[in-house]
Structures are given as structure tokens and as C-alpha cells.
Amino acid sequence: METTALVAELVEKYRGGPAPLVQVGDPVLRQVAEPVAGQLGAELLGELVEILFATMRAAPGVGVAAPQIGIPLRVAVLGDPAEVSEEVAVARGRRPLPEFVIVNPEYTADADEIGFYEGCLSMPGYQAVVHRPESVLATYTDLDGVRHTDRLTGWPARIFQHETDHLAGIVYLDKAQTRSVTTNDTLKERWGQPTPAAAAQALGFAQNP
Template identity: 75%
Template sequence: MEIAGLVGEFVEKYRGGAAPLVEVGDAVLRRGAEPVNGQVESGLLGEMVEILFATMRAAPGVGVAAPQVGIPLQVAVIGDPAEVAEEVAVARGRRPLAEFTIIDPTYTADGDEVGFYEGCLSMPGYQAVVRRPESIIATYQDVDGGRHSERLTGWPARIFQHETDHLSGVIYIDKADTRSITTNANLQKWWSQPTPAEAAQTLGFTLP
């Protein structure tokens, strides 16, 4: 089915609410998503985006990409209330990030790599340390067709990279240090420090 038809069926089914999340093992998460490039009428695209936001809030999460709800289209939504302890916020560069949409996004590194634990709504129950550039130049289009290029740093940069990677068929675990993998329960029990330095020393992986 063509993309416009797929999006139309999706919107008809989930309009006004959240959609179920696709989990690892589903091929849609490993396909390169198609550029929007006018394939979907703006009103329909806007409705799809509202469902993505509802899905993100319901999870809850800080981002959802269209492939995570079964739509192979280069669209994702991002937003982070950053309700974390001050020492965590400072160590991770995590601050409140207003919700916004990224369409056909790309990014380039603009800083050194840092490693932190991250997880994915499509791979529930686990987290792992991923090294990512702490600062990036992010380019994307918004839902109204406006084009943006901006420098993102800290946790907003990490979220943007994570969601953009989804649109290329990349899941965070592809970039993770596998020795760092932990269940969410064990993360909270042992490795909830602001940085993963103690986890790295104990579990035997390296940080930048």
C-alpha cells in the first residue's frame, strides 16, 4: 500500500488517541523510512503527528518515530519535561524541551562524544550506554513546512539523534556498548548515578 493510504488508515483507526508501539523484531523498525516529500496531504500529516504525540505522552517517553507505530515515514515527535534531580540534569545536560515535530531530519556532530544510559519504547525493559556527540547541528522540517537548522546540546541532542536514527532503521542497541546492558530494575538498583562511570568500572566497559 502506498504511504498516503497507510497513513490514512492509521489516522482513521487511532484518531483522538494513542497508537500501540511496535517492538523490536518487527521489520518496519529496520527499514529505512521514506522521505515525506509531499507524499501525505498536510491535514492528514498533522493528524498523524497528533497521534504520535498522544502515543509519546501515554508511554510515557521523550520521543516517538513513525516507524515505532508501523509507519515507514521520516517523521518523529520529541518533547521532554525533564523531571529529574538537579544533579542528574546538570550531569546529562537535561532540561525541559518543548514538544516539536521533526520531518526528514538529519544531524551532524558538533562536539565530543559522551556516554549515557538510554532505552527505547520499542525495546522495553532494558537500557544500555550509547556514545553520542554531546552537540549536533540538527536540520529538519516542521509540520507546517518550515525548515530549521539549529545546534542542540546535551539531552535534547541525544533525543534528536535517537529518533532520527529510527528513521534509518537504526535502534539504540546497535550503537550501545553491550557490556553495559541492564534491565530497568537493575539500573534503578545499582546504576542510577548521574553518569555511568561506576557502571563502566564495575561492568567492564569504557566511556569516552
């Protein structure tokens, strides 16, 4: 089924509410998503974005890409209330990120890489340390068709990279330090420190490149 028909079917079924999240192992998460190029029309694209936001909030999460609800299209939504302790916020560069939509996003590294635990709504129950640039130049289009280039740092940069990677058929585990993989329960019990330094020493992986 072509992408426009897939979106129309999804909107008809889940209009105004969250859609089910696709889980790792589904081929749509391994496709290179199709660029948004006017094929949906503004109204249908807007309804897709509403469903993405509803899905992100319901999960809850800090980002959802269209492939995660079965749509191989280069669009995602982001937003992070950053309800964490001051110690964690400082260590991870995590601060509130207002909700916004990214269409046809791209990014280029603008700083050295740093490793932190991250997870994914399409692979629930686990997290792993991923080395990512601490700062990126993020380019994307909004729903009004305006192209933006912003420098993102800290956790907002990590979220943008994670969701943009989804649009290239990449999941976070592809870039993870595999020896760092842990269940959410073990992470909470043993490795809940602001940085993964203790986990890196105990489990034998590189905290940073």
C-alpha cells in the same frame, strides 16, 4: 500497502489517541523511512503527528518516530519535561525540551561523544550506554514547511539523534556498549548515578570513547 494508505488506515483507527508501539524485531524498525514529500497532504500529516504526540505522552516517553507506530515515514515528535534531580540535570545536560515535530530530520556531530544510559519504547525493560555527540547541528522541517537548523546540546541532542536514527532503521542497541546492557530494575537498584562511571568500571565497558 503504500505509505499513504498505511497512514490513512492508522488515522482512521487511532485518530485523536495513542497507537500501539511497534517492538524490536518488527521489520518496519529496520527500514530506511520514506522522506515526507507532500504525499500525505497537510491534513493527513497533521493527524499522524497528533497520534505520534498522543503515543509519546501515553507511554510516557520523550520521543516517538513514525516507524515506532508502523509507518515508515521520516517524521518524529520530541518533548521532555526533564523531571529529574538537579544533579542529574547538570551531569547529563538534561533540561526541559518543549514538544515539537521533526520532518525529514538530519544531524551532524558538533562535539565529542559522551556515553549515557538510554532506552527505547520499542524495546522496553532494558537500557544501555550509547556514545553520542554531546552537541549536534540538527536540521528538520516543521509542519508549516519551514526548514530549521538548530544547535542542540546535552539531552535534547541525544533525543534528536535517537529519534532520527529510527528513521534510518537504526535502534539504540546498534550503537550501544553491549556490556552495559541492563534491565531497568537493575539500573535503578545499582546504576542510578548521574553518570555511568561506576557501571563502566564494574561491568567492563568504555564510559566514553
